[in-house]
Amino acid sequence: MDNNNSITKTEERKRGQHLGAEERGIIQGLKRLGYSNRAIAREIHCSPSTVGYELQRGT
DSSP: OOOTTOSSOOOOOOTTOOOOHHHHHHHHHHHHTTOOHHHHHHHHTSOHHHHHHHHHHTO
């Protein structure tokens, strides 16, 4: 899946792979801009629930 409109240069993630510091920062930044969890997940190629868990953790 090639998404040229993606804000990040993150490649598609393999299942079970942890988020990096860059991706955590992107999640926080996009949430502050009003993006939904689903939209953020599309940008960093992960599950919307992963985004939700990360926001709950507050990291």
